[in-house]
Amino acid sequence: MIKYIWHRIILIIISLILILSINFFFLYLMPGSPFTNPKLTSDQRERMEERYGLNDPILVQYGRYMYRVTKLDFGGTIASNTYKDIYRDYIRERVPLTAQIGLTALTIGTVIGITLGAIAAIKRNTAIDNILTAVGVLGVSIPSFVFAAFLQQIFAINNQILPLTFTRADPELGYTLLDQYKGLIMPIIALSVGPIASIMRYMRTELVEVLNTDYILLARSKGLSKTSVIIKHALRNALIPVITILGPMSIGLITGTLVIEQFFSIPGLAMNLVNFTQSKETYATLGINFFYSLMYVVVILFVDILYGIIDPRIRIAKNTKEGFILKFFRKIAVKMKTKFNWGD
Amino acid sequence: MKKVLFLVFILFIIFGAGCTKRTKDSGLNEVMIEDVNVRRAISLAINKGYYTTLLENGSYPADYYIPYDFYAYNGVDFRDAATAKYPDLTSDKYQMPGGSEVTYAPGGYNHYDVKEAKRLWEEAKEKHGVGDRTVTFKFLVHSAESWTPLYEHIKSEVEKNLPGTKIDLNVVTFGEKLSIQQQGDYDIIFSGWGPDYQDPITFLDLYLTNSGLNNIGYSNTKYDQLVRDAKNAVITGDARFNALLEAEKILINDDVVVMPIFQSQAVSLQNPEIENLWGQKVGPDYFLKWVKSKKSGSKTLNLLETSNIPDLKSWTSQDQVSFYVLGSINEGLTIGHNPRGETPYVPGVAKSWSKTENESGTTTYRFQLRQTPWITSTGEVYKVDGVTQYVKAQDFAFAWKLLGDPREASPYQYMLETIGLVGASDVMALRSDDSKENIETALNNLGVEAVDDFTLDVTLEHDSTYFLGLMSFPSFYPIQEAFYKSVGTDKQGFTNYASSQKPQTMLFNGPFYFSSWKNDDKHILTKSPNYWDNEAVDLQQVVWLVKPNITPATEVEMYLQGQTDRAVLRDAATQKEHSTDPNARVSGSTTAWYLEFNVNNH
């Protein structure tokens, strides 16, 4: 198992290098220059380009950038005369906030989505099911920016319960910590609507399928109560495929954050990514892309490891020495496997 | 292998379908736009009054390039003088909206006239043998939500009034627009220009043959001659004024390379308890030194900024956001005051000055500086070895040399030439790869000299009316040399002075010091206790909430909920709702917005 994970981590590092390289060459091919200020003379523009080595051959630039990355310098914005380091001036303060909003929205989305999906599946073909399905479909039918505008109008303009925009706490100026968290409520709600709807739909499908399998029938015929069968057997089993879609979904939230950042003035990375790409800030774009990619491959790693534990076909190197935690996971996996007859 | 080829084939088809869309036929548009009558037809075909009526922010439709209420000679506004000089060309005016009290926008050239436009267009079509073909003009604009209606209006007016035209609207970001502009891939471009100093030259300078901003490739010897002479004070007085009038007429009426659209005004809602927030015509938008707050109990001014500060190095800084902050944390020889009052500028660091005409034809200003200390980001007086550091004449000389240094690549380097500083043209001719000695020599020959610690001599090739006003422009602010050297440089060889989010890497000599600089959060200025004119400063604190991407409606709502003291009405919808609010203020801005025609299409 450890060998497998090591194998994967090495793969991740190779992937990241490849991702950075592909991104680099992609962005390099893009026409235009960041130094578009019409007040600059051509000599000044050359001087600026020379400063950052933009005149060098592409391979030299590539080599230099990769070398800088090894020293954890991911680039920065260069168009204005004040250099802004992408990590120090953008990522360091924004990623925690973005993660806070994203993770909360995802958690809320997962919990509510799974609950509603389970209810719909259990009560399928009843009025409750139909209503929940309709709500779920509506959730993915209303554009998030209309929904955000609607929320803002109701809760921040018509009734001033929540602050219009997000502002970081600063007690000396009268912005309390409570205000800061209040400012996160609407963005989180707006962001979690999508996940709720899609997880609910997914959960319903999976659970309906699981509820019709033989082992559930067996459990029922053994005399277990309906509730305990659903909670102990069906639910847990239906959850696995649902959890696997969380990975791609967390990446998909980038688009959602774009809208939320605009409406509620959340300092986040998504809008910066758009702006930097448009203004040809190659190195700054690379820096942000790198962090997104890192997030993406780590999520994929987790999903794969989960699969590795669960799916015997993927599990490799059975007899190698395992750490305590992995052993524990393995035990659970084996237990679950024998219990639920996974596999083929 | 076959499958891989098949895959490539499919991808190729998909890409192919996309690529064919972009290809456009012929250079007909380029030939047409180089015909002066086509340009005139387009100029005449657009009803500018419709758009400004839609805006409701006090903007005028403009048939002229040099803005109204910007420059007056002997008490006569430039616009009135133009109307008087060319009565046959400039008679028409737009009626401004309003029921009982009819007002008119100032007159200009090429007033809206569909009949004439159609006639010229048909003639031109015949001349170039266009026939039934559609002429597609590439119209390059930058994306700004509030201006989309204007772009669409221009497109619809041209397509409606000039049959057989199509306007290919290319909406890109501001940066992309500038880079496409440099490549020249457009026929018509939407541009704007805010003046750097109070003289028509700041506008007319753009279209000199070799100007770096003349991307449309316009060249007219007569025009060059007139503008150059006026700029270098070869001609003065009435002759100069007349030359400026004629140059504008050549640009707009004779050659029609610029088609003015409107003179923009900004209307904003302002807390009535805040006074003396005077909008400046040049330099920083506001000097917060003068602002008085009548808010009970609070001397804090709350403002909203929609962008982070790009660059606070006063010698390279060039944008309004940075200027806004710089104008209040640093101070030049003079400081801007009420532009509508009797004193557009008042003494700043300079206590007094005197002017002498030299025998060689140059003019020397001798500034006497007052004792005002440098302040650090904690509000304390900056001391070296226990000795208080005052703003000295050497600090000005040092900063101006930085401004001229080609290695600093300052966008406002040309300001040295604008004020007519001795030696500026040599500095402008320098290249960044010149030898160090050459650069040093040229910089040392600049006409700025510290006679002693508190006496500064500035020698100009020619005196100008705007020189003293320009001393409040951030490019001319002082820099403390020892401190500048002590912060060191980074890997790329940049100075660490005014590093992003680090106010401790700066020194201040203005009414406020920069106490907190947090991107996307707050910028806080605090009243400086050691500023020389402490009693005049009423505000204790200025807080900018930084909200990039905020929507115009939200900005207004924040104002209404009392979170800010001022909200700019940034789009037609908010303007319609609030422009008649008793607390609405029209800025009196002198920014001109216009179309340029790419006359030298390559």
Place this chain on the structure above:
Amino acid sequence: MPEIVNKFNFVKNKAVETEAISGKSLGYWKDSFRRLLLNKVAFSCLAFLLLLYIFSWIITLTSNTSTIIEPQIENPNTGAYIEKQYLSGLPPRIKGLEWFSWFNGKSTFTIPKASLTNPQTAYKYREGTYEINSCTVDARGVEMCSITQDMYAQNNIEFVYFPFGTDDGARDQWIRTWFGVRNSISIGILVAIFDIVVGTIYGAIAGFYGGTKIDNVMMRFAEIYGSIPSIVLLILLASVLGRGFWTMVIAMVLTGWINVATMIRAQFLRYRDHDFVLASKTVGASSRRLIFKHILPNVVSQLVILAAFDVPSAIFYEATLSFIGLGLPVDQPSLGNLITRGITNRVMLPYMLWIPTIILSLILLAINLLANGLRDALDPRLRGR
């Protein structure tokens, strides 16, 4: 005993009859179609979408009203065309439906009370065209009044009817909305088709060679490629090709196919080792034959479902991109463009927001319900439940 024999008749041996197949035998597709027809919701959604799409093409192709230039309407009183400024921002008004407050050509909005008397603006509020609903003093001490104004009466054009109103640029929203419907649905359909084509080919190859180096390289590539944010790809593409309909479609396909490929690969892995494939292989079928003739038909139902869910997400994505200014060019209406414009004007011209939003939501709702129905009809796992 004979009595007993007489009393009890042998039941006729019906064994043969009971085992005979009554009713016609149904193929997979026929059966699926039957199921879809039986699902009334899904079927009416399909009908609604088809009608809407066909209708949008008919209207946009036959109308001579421009989406860019204001409508050229002659004023019967003067004989001249109505000037543009009188056609700007007119609310919806439908002949015969004036009793209905949504279509009576009246706008309700809030302005400072001073506007009614201010000489610069008073001409916009002619006596008799408006009535004051209520007045309140806002937080800054300004008296704001909600007024309802008949915009058509104010502009003296009571003989004109715009069913969806006009936008702030005086263009007819009716024609723009139909253009938007056409463009949005077209984008959705094209993106789904291309996604399926590209994704299927890629996923089929990877899945067929599952576990080998080819598969490994292909999946790693998809993984790396998928990590480039789609917005970056879109911006890159737009800076090379220029913004437009096809750029939009390509940009969406460039990242959209990955999901399809992953799904198809998993399905192929499942079917690859089934007996019918092995059997075919042993009699010498080529790889292409195995992929396209034997395995692919088993996956088609999954593909249809994927496509059905791909259409609404593409439409949705386009709308979101429009909102951040990366959608179709401003002169090419899409529902996303229209809604974005509506959000800007939501306070003064609310109909600009709600009409396209309702239409977009209806379309997405219909496609989603149709997709649900398709899944129920096609997915063997969900059949009969």
